[in-house]
Amino acid sequence: MLRLSKLTDYAVVVLARLEDAEDGGVLTAPGLAARTGLAEPTVSKVLKILAQRGLVEGRRGATGGYRLTRPLADMPLTEVITAIDGPIALTACVDNSSGLCDAEATCPVRGRWDPVNDAIRRALSGISIADLAHAPAVVPHPEPAAARQAVYAAAE
Amino acid sequence: MLRLSKLTDYAVVVLARLEDAEDGGVLTAPGLAARTGLAEPTVSKVLKILAQRGLVEGRRGATGGYRLTRPLADMPLTEVITAIDGPIALTACVDNSSGLCDAEATCPVRGRWDPVNDAIRRALSGISIADLAHAPAVVPHPEPAAARQAVYAAAE
DNA sequence: GCAATCCGGACCTGTCTGGTCCTGTTTGCA
DNA sequence: TGCAAACAGGACCAGACAGGTCCGGATTGC
CATH class of the missing domain: 1.10.10.10 (Winged helix-like DNA-binding domain superfamily/Winged helix DNA-binding domain)
Known part of the structure; x- marks a missing residue:
């Protein structure tokens, strides 16, 4: 949501x-x-x-x-x-705070939410x-x- | 967050x-x-x-x-x-579901989160x-x- | 000195999410 | 035809967190 x-x-x-x-x-x-x-x-x-x-x-x-x-x-x-x-970020497993993701060792998405967060920040920055x-x-x-x-x- | x-x-x-x-x-x-x-x-x-x-x-x-x-x-x-x-939306008091906001009667922002939500949806839609x-x-x-x-x- | 106000906490409670478990139902195979 | 493997669809529980309240202290103007 x-x-x-x-x-x-x-x-x-x-x-x-x-x-x-x-x-x-x-x-x-x-x-x-x-x-x-x-x-x-x-x-x-x-x-x-x-x-x-x-x-x-x-x-x-x-x-x-x-x-x-x-x-x-x-x-x-x-x-x-x-x-x-x-901070504006989509999940806990974000922005280099390594270790917060349960499946870190095998997670192929790790660190990949960053562009998503950037997109959201950009979208909001103009308002x-x-x-x-x-x-x-x-x-x-x-x-x-x-x-x-x-x-x-x-x-x- | x-x-x-x-x-x-x-x-x-x-x-x-x-x-x-x-x-x-x-x-x-x-x-x-x-x-x-x-x-x-x-x-x-x-x-x-x-x-x-x-x-x-x-x-x-x-x-x-x-x-x-x-x-x-x-x-x-x-x-x-x-x-x-x-649904992707920033708050509960959003998208015409009137009545969910506590200060509805006097709220000057009511219905105004829509453009924000649109901006976010646009930002995410390309990913x-x-x-x-x-x-x-x-x-x-x-x-x-x-x-x-x-x-x-x-x-x- | 008093009243009004902000300041900085602690505190409680209800809700919601994450996570587990259980009981069907379906399907393939021996 | 029976059995095992796997999905389907719930109910259920515990912990975390947000919303909301309250209290004592500091500050300021009258």
Whole structure:
């Protein structure tokens, strides 16, 4: 499924909201949680990670909050994915970290995922967060909470 | 981390070995397990999935076994990934399956991962299993079992 | 001094993957 | 015709990991 972690998705949402902020672009974690509809601890967690990677800037104190360090257009998607999920690579048996593959001794594919990973990195490198954030339209949803429950139930 | 399941990795290994087979290209699951160094039940599991998707052909009976349905060069990587891991998509809140995203009502990114997924699919579509299987060289490993244990231990 | 906020952890829990096993069913051969 | 070899299709279990929560401490403005 090529699963990306949910946190990465959240990060994009949070960054998008952050760019829309007034007051010099500063927003608190609770404020962002309210605007995104995500749980406050989760938003806080995402922001902490982003701050460590230099994507946002945290300011402590009574009038503190988070602020973007640069416009989303200058923020490649790869940087956010790397910040949250770590290096962009398809499997564990990759990038010279020899020994992680169970069938290493007889594996004819060993080291051969590299071109695949490169292809993916290239594909993603041209996309910025702004490309994702500035969506033209959001599909409207009649009954958010109710519909969500229904789909969750139907999913399994 | 963009993690791909290990089974997909195994599938590529198994397919590569299968192409090298003599005897009309037919190999049994135990035989493939021996040649790949993977556990027999695991190999069997992978082969069953691949057979369901039409990538290999299973033949029952005393002289049965598995055989490729076509050359690896004609087998795109995306097909194997899709067979093992399901549709190629970066997150759960993707491809019109509305309702899976927690912050759907306020999510400004909703539906916007599609171009990202398209980019990845395009990047992968040009790669065949043969490109992965025909590796130029395998990094030799001095003491397979012992070294593997050591690395596993050091990893955590 | 107090309140609001970020910071850096630890911690728990549910889910999912990897891996195993078991019971049919099919096929070839003696 | 019986037997053995092999696939088919499940169920099942244990471990790892991600999502999510919470807490104590540090910092800043009023």
